[in-house]
Each structure stands twice: as C-alpha cells, then as structure tokens.
Amino acid sequence: MNSDTQLDLWEVFIQSKSGQPYIHAGSIHASDMKMAMQNARDTYTRRGEGTSIWVVPSKYIVASNPDDNAMLFDPSNDKIYRHPTFYVMPEGAKNI
Amino acid sequence: MHNEHSDSNFQSRIDKGEHIEARDYMPENYRKHLIRQMSQHAHSEVIGMQPEGNWITRAPSLRSKQILLAKIQDEGGHGLYLYSAAETLGISRQELIQSLHSGKAKYSNIFNYPALNWADIGAIGWLVDGAAIVNQVSLQRTSYGPYSRAMVRICKEESFHQRQGYEIMAKMMKGTKDQQAMAQDAMNRWWWPSLMMFGPHDTDSPRSSDAVKWRIKRETNDELRQKFIDKTIPQAELIGLKVPDDKIKLDEKTGHYKIGEINWEEFQRVVAGHGPCNKQRLDHHKLYFNQGAWVREAAEAYKQKHLKQEMQTI
Numbered sequence: 041m042n043s044d045t046q047l048d049l050w051e052v053f054i055q056s057k058s059g060q061p062y063i064h065a066g067s068i069h070a071s072d073m074k075m076a077m078q079n080a081r082d083t084y085t086r087r088g089e090g091t092s093i094w095v096v097p098s099k100y101i102v103a104s105n106p107d108d109n110a111m112l113f114d115p116s117n118d119k120i121y122r123h124p125t126f127y128v129m130p131e132g133a134k135n136i
Numbered sequence: 137m138h139n140e141h142s143d144s145n146f147q148s149r150i151d152k153g154e155h156i157e158a159r160d161y162m163p164e165n166y167r168k169h170l171i172r173q174m175s176q177h178a179h180s181e182v183i184g185m186q187p188e189g190n191w192i193t194r195a196p197s198l199r200s201k202q203i204l205l206a207k208i209q210d211e212g213g214h215g216l217y218l219y220s221a222a223e224t225l226g227i228s229r230q231e232l233i234q235s236l237h238s239g240k241a242k243y244s245n246i247f248n249y250p251a252l253n254w255a256d257i258g259a260i261g262w263l264v265d266g267a268a269i270v271n272q273v274s275l276q277r278t279s280y281g282p283y284s285r286a287m288v289r290i291c292k293e294e295s296f297h298q299r300q301g302y303e304i305m306a307k308m309m310k311g312t313k314d315q316q317a318m319a320q321d322a323m324n325r326w327w328w329p330s331l332m333m334f335g336p337h338d339t340d341s342p343r344s345s346d347a348v349k350w351r352i353k354r355e356t357n358d359e360l361r362q363k364f365i366d367k368t369i370p371q372a373e374l375i376g377l378k379v380p381d382d383k384i385k386l387d388e389k390t391g392h393y394k395i396g397e398i399n400w401e402e403f404q405r406v407v408a409g410h411g412p413c414n415k416q417r418l419d420h421h422k423l424y425f426n427q428g429a430w431v432r433e434a435a436e437a438y439k440q441k442h443l444k445q446e447m448q449t450i
C-alpha cells in the first residue's frame with residue numbers, strides 16, 4: 041500500500057458574523073478533526089473572515105443530482121396557497 | 137426531447153450566463169481545459185513562493201519581513217484554494233502534483249526568473265502580482281463556479297500584494313542614486329516577462345477561442361495585456377521609473393499605450409525549460425515534497441490509531 045497520501049478531503053463552512061448562516065468557503069486536506077480545524081483556520085480566515093468554522097469530511101456530504109432538478113426544485117406554482125398573498129384579509133386588518 | 141446531457145444544452149447555459157457546477161454536465165474538453173488551466177494556476181501560486189521566499193531572511197527591516205511573510209503565506213493559500221477547486225473536477229491532489237513533477241503540467245513562466253536583490257521583491261509585487269490581478273479580476277466571472285469563487289477570494293487578498301511592491305519601488309526611487317539604479321534595473325528585468333505572463337498574442341493562441349466560447353476566459357490575452365500596460369505605465373512614470381521600451385507611445389485617440397515588439401523567442405525558450413531557474417524551481421518543490429512524506433505518513437498513522445480507539449468506545 042502506498043502510505044504517502046495527500047490525506048482526506050474536508051469541506052469548510054464559515055460564519056462571518058454571529059447570527060449569520062454558515063457558508064461554504066472551500067475545502068482543505070487533513071488527516072483528523074484537529075488538523076482539519078487548524079488547516080481551515082489557516083487557509084480561510086487569515087483576515088477576520090469568520091467567527092466560527094465547521095469542517096465536514098467531504099465523503100459525508102450528500103449532494104443532489106442535477107438530473108433531478110426538475111423534480112426537486114419544481115417551483116410549485118400550482119400551490120399558491122404557500123404564499124401569504126393567497127389569503128384574503130378582512131378590510132381594515134392591521135399588522136398581519 | 138430536451139437533453140440536459142448535450143453539448144448544445146451546455147452551450148446555451150453558458151450563453152445565458154449560468155455557472156457550471158461540479159456535478160453538472162460538461163463536455164470532456166471543457167473539463168480538460170479547466171484542469172489544465174486551474175492546475176497551472178495553482179502550481180504558479182505555489183512555485184511563485186520560491187523567488188520571494190529567497191528574501192525572507194534578508195528583508196531590510198522587521199516591517200518588510202512581516203509583510204513579505206504574510207504575502208507569501210497568502211500565495212500558499214491561493215494555491216490551496218485553486219487545488220481544491222480543481223479537485224472538484226475529479227482529479228486528485230496526488231495526480232496534480234505528479235503532473236507538476238513530471239513536467240506535464242506547467243506553471244507561470246515568470247517564476248523561472250531569479251529574484252536577485254531587494255528591488256526585485258518590489259518589482260515582483262508591483263509588476264508580477266499586478267499582471268496576475270488583471271487576469272484574476274477577469275476570471276472572477278469565469279463560467280466554472282468553483283473556479284470563479286476561488287478567484288473572488290483571491291482577488292480580495294491580492295491588492296495588498298501589489299501595493300506593498302509598489303511601495304518598495306517608490307521608496308527606492310526616493311532613495312540614493314544606487315537605490316534608484318537598483319529599482320530601475322529590476323524594472324528593466326521584470327517588465328517584459330510580466331507582459332509575457334498574459335500569453336501569446338490572440339492570433340497565435342490556438343486554445344483561446346474555445347476558452348472564450350465556454351466563457352472560461354472572459355477577455356483575451358491581448359485585451360488583458362493592454363489593461364495592464366495602460367495601468368502600469370503611469371505608475372512607473374509617477375515614481376520616476378523608465379519603462380524599458382523606446383517604442384512606447386500613448387495613442388491619443390484610443391487612450392491606449394502602444395508598445396514595441398515582445399520577444400516571443402525568449403518566451404518560448406523559457407517555456408521549453410531553458411530559463412534561468414526552471415530546474416531549480418522544480419527540484420526545490422520535489423525535494424520538500426519528498427522530505428514531507430514522513431509527516432503525511434505519521435498523520436495517516438495517527439488517524440488510523442485514533443479511529444480504532446473511537447470504534448472501541450462506541
């Protein structure tokens with residue numbers, strides 16, 4: 041077995057400010073969680089880009105298949121009752 | 137029937153300005169072109185650390201040493217962004233590095249020139265990073281999503297690189313006669329190779345048309361080179377540096393500078409491996425890659441051991 045590998049691939053998610061969503065920043069290579077965290081910090085947050093980091097082994101990411109887009113992301117235009125404008129509010133109703 | 141896996145559907149997505157993501161259908165040549173371009177780009181960031189790294193221990197002040205270290209660390213980071221973006225195309229990091237070591241993959245020719253003295257650090261930051269920025273700003277709008285996102289991140293970091301280089305040049309031009317001569321000498325040596333960084337003229341660039349059609353490249357070599365020339369000549373004049381080209385003329389009608397002939401023979405010679413530092417750059421990369429093998433092995437062994445322990449505690 042060739043033991044000289046480039047280690048495992050991890051995906052990095054960064055929260056830029058508290059309260060903000062975690063956004064995918066890119067990926068890094070590391071052999072374990074601690075190294076993954078350190079490498080993510082060094083690679084993606086050298087200028088205060090983040091206040092919090094998630095790292096996830098790439099092999100555990102489940103991605104949708106673009107071929108299924110039509111089915112998965114159908115805009116459901118026939119289900120207009122999902123939108124607030126569908127409903128009739130009584131005249132004079134406020135703050136709703 | 138509408139076929140999502142057809143080249144015509146792919147091209148119409150491109151024409152609409154959509155981005156292509158890793159799992160989307162793409163023609164094999166689009167993938168190949170991207171792997172070649174992105175890996176060359178990644179290798180350039182990493183190999184580019186060498187000429188500057190040569191001056192870390194000899195930087196003239198603590199301030200300049202800190203700046204240079206931070207800049208070189210950024211370049212290593214740029215390499216990593218680009219390697220991981222290239223990996224989304226289904227090529228492994230091992231394969232990418234093997235191709236560099238075998239000579240199959242290239243890196244930017246500019247890094248086959250030596251950094252002879254401190255003025256070169258100024259010239260590299262100002263001219264080499266300056267040329268790279270023009271190219272990279274344009275690539276922020278490239279059609280492949282992961283490449284485009286890596287470019288956005290890189291561009292945010294690049295402007296400090298160019299400014300620190302220009303600051304060095306400006307300081308030297310305000311210094312002694314000797315310092316001015318050093319700055320001018322560095323300018324003379326780096327000007328033409330920087331113009332060559334944009335690649336051959338559009339008329340001599342066989343792969344360019346596909347790259348433009350697929351919107352991998354958003355502007356042609358000559359368009360980008362002209363942007364760099366127009367930005368840089370006034371910067372040189374401002375600090376009293378002479379551009380080493382007697383034919384330079386501002387075309388009043390177009391507002392663009394015209395330049396003399398680029399020496400493409402020299403370019404081809406350096407690309408073919410006969411530049412001053414080609415062998416040194418690759419040998420250095422191989423040496424440290426091989427010396428790092430035990431670290432990767434140890435990390436791998438540590439992981440295996442801890443995986444076992446984790447399994448036992450479950």
Ligand SMILES: [Fe+2]
Pocket residue numbers: 181210211214290294
């Ligand atoms: Fe860079």
Ligand SMILES: [Fe+2]
Pocket residue numbers: 211265294297
């Ligand atoms: Fe740079």
